[in-house]
């Protein structure tokens with residue numbers, strides 16, 4: 001199997017879903033370690049210490065981390081977003097969460113908001129790798145590039 005090109009993956013989880021994220025990252029450690037990992041403060045630190053992966057940590061989400069990752073996405077510096085957000089709790093930084101999801105859609109970044117979608121992405125050709133060369137790669141569309 002041909003290895004996937006290293007991608008830039010952002011990993012974020014709200015408090016009630018952090019254990020699930022750590023479990024998922026542990027299960028997929030061998031694939032994830034090939035890629036460059038980014039995370040909001042608390043999520044990133046937990047993945048680094050509990051899973052043993054190298055993660056570039058931004059500020060904690062409520063303190064600006066979501067906005068920092070959103071900025072990276074707008075600069076074409078993030079290829080995938082795994083964001084286990086909490087559908088049952090109000091967040092103090094809800095506007096930041098919404099802005100991050102909005103930019104991810106706008107810049108055509110593959111997003112996984114639950115474990116089953118994250119499983120699809122992590123087992124995809126783009127992240128796991130094989131002989132297949134996709135015709136198009138995720139990222140900024142031509143329409144957006146021209147703006």
Ligand SMILES: O=C(CO)COP(=O)(O)O
Pocket residue numbers: 012013014015039040041042043044059060061062065066097
């Ligand atoms: O709040 C978050 C995403 O909106 C996550 O931030 P932390 O990883 O710092 O807890």
